[in-house]
Amino acid sequence: MARVTGGSDKSVRAESKSEAKQGKGYGRSIAELAWAKRDSTPDKAAFRQDDGVQISFAAIIDEAEEIAAGMRAIGIEAGDTISFQLPNWREAIAINLAASMLAVRINPITPIYRGAELKFIIQDAGSALLFIPGTFRSIDYRSMLDELRPSLPALRHVITVRAGSAAGSSYEWLRKKGREALPLRRLDIAADAQKLLLYTSGTTGQAKGVIHTHASVDAGTMSAVDSWELTADDNMLMASPVTHITGYAFGLELPFQSEAQVTLMERWDPAKAITLINEAAVTISIGATPFLKELVDEAERSGSTLPSLRMFACGGATVSAELILRTAAVTERCCAFRVYGATEVPLVTKGFYEPSERHLAAETDGRSVGYEIKIVDQNDQPLQRGRIGEIRARGPAMLAGYTSSIETAKAIDDEGYFRTGDLGVFTDDNAIIVTGRIKDIIIRGGENISPSEIEAALERCPAVLEAAVVAMPHPRLGEGVAAFIRTNEGHELPSLTELVDFLDKEGLARQKFPERLEYVDDFPRTASGKIRKDQLRAALHRPLVITVDTIVGNPDLNPNGEQGGGR
Secondary structure, eight states: OEEEESOTTSBOEEEEOOSSOTTTTOOOOHHHHHHHHHHHOTTSEEEEOTTSOEEEHHHHHHHHHHHHHHHHHTTOOTTOEEEEOOOSOHHHHHHHHHHHHHTOEEEEOOTTOOHHHHHHHHHHHTOSEEEEESEETTEEHHHHHHHHGGGOTTOOEEEEESSOOOTTSBHHHHHHHHHHHOOOOOOOOOTTSEEEEEEEOOTTSSOEEEEEEHHHHHHHHHHHHHHHTOOTTOEEEEOSOTTSHHHIIIIIIHHHHSSOEEEEOSSOOHHHHHHHHHHHTOOEEEEEHHHHHHHHHHHHHHTOOOTTOOEEEEESSOOOHHHHHHHHHHSSSOEEEEOOOOSSSTTSBOOOOSGGGHHHHHHSOOOBSSSEEEEEOTTSOBOBTTOOEEEEEESTTSOSEESSHHHHHHHBOTTSOEEEEEEEEEOTTSOEEEEEESSOOEEETTEEEOHHHHHHHHTTSTTEEEEEEEEEEETTTEEEEEEEEEEOTTSOOOOHHHHHHHHHHHTOOGGGSOSEEEEOSSOOBOTTSOBOHHHHHHHTTSOOSSOEEEOOSOGGGOGGGSOOOOO
């Protein structure tokens, strides 16, 4: 339970006191946990694919050993960084385990990223090896990497998964090479050794590399395992990408850290999710708001009450009280609740999931578990209960730092709290309500998007003099991307389709393409000349006199419909 220091008329800090271990003593290597599982329950199903295939501990750990030995044979050593850009496939499980076995740092990359994002991440991470699909969802990854390789001198190997690649570059080739190189020497891994590197959009347009250790990842997952009391009767449906912090921790590692099983979905589909939940007796899921809404819509339409499902943790975008209450009305026993966190501080709150606390689940973002929380004003002074300020968090699951020491120094305050950039308030129940953002970030279906990155790309278009990108309301994904532009003299007004084509050629991920375009003669500005984005956002909520050019119903502009999760 969370403890508060100070009375109701004083500054408030919530100090989590998990009844379990609060992350203390964690930092266990997933490889060591996996080997212990194979010794004790080799034939037990650890994972289930969405095609119904069960994956035992012995099978996936044997596969991981082959991949680890294969990587070692081609020169990957402890301390190196390897990346994978894969959907929710079993191979991601084995690759992650293999990374732990070799004591290398793992860098998951969301599959929707293409040239511009992928190039930056691989360069910044210094990745020596990258696993990619051959083709997935119309993206030819091999061709994309062939174009990027000359600018990636540190990338020594590209391994293609589930594709008929030539010898020397396929996943099966690497497994075969590993089988020839076994046995694998087991390494002692320090709890504070770097384990995970994830990139999240920053306010400057350049993604930031978030570093986690074995201890921080273990503490974050186990805090939820203890809080939600997960047991051998639990099965986690994971449709969120395993390349996000939530999907990574609960999709790839949960069965090794707990007794729970995981069911992986390659691509979100609410009707298929209903079938999986009922067939696999799924008890819990975590996902972005669209997942929950569409699941409840489909359950109501099909008449399924999802009797096995007991919990749905929801975050990454606005979760309405109505949706939380509707989930309880449509399902037999599922408690949906809001959770709050970020890549840097995963699952700060674990939500309210008892029926007696449903009003708190609907109206708040939960109490902190595993973190100390403070809410401060613009001068870094703690605020009284009921006053809105910036949320700051510290605890054993927080990041070790960014790849940039400059960014790390800016993100951590003098007391060791992470500056979330989110605005919130403590309630009388010591719960947190997130009220907004200081950061200029768009959260589209649980995916963070940096407006300034899109603005910079738009301003490379010859017709665009100046661009401003803001969040706009989206009926399904919470927020979409709206672009305001000033055009260069002598150029015709570019259409939205033309600008999208330009961004496509620039290599931006499709989820970053604007879905609405507004033309302006000039922007509203502050006295110092900064664009007043608050006024632009407000303008999107009322009829405008300027021209509107909108793409509607284009599935390519909704690439995240199948996968969201985690901020």
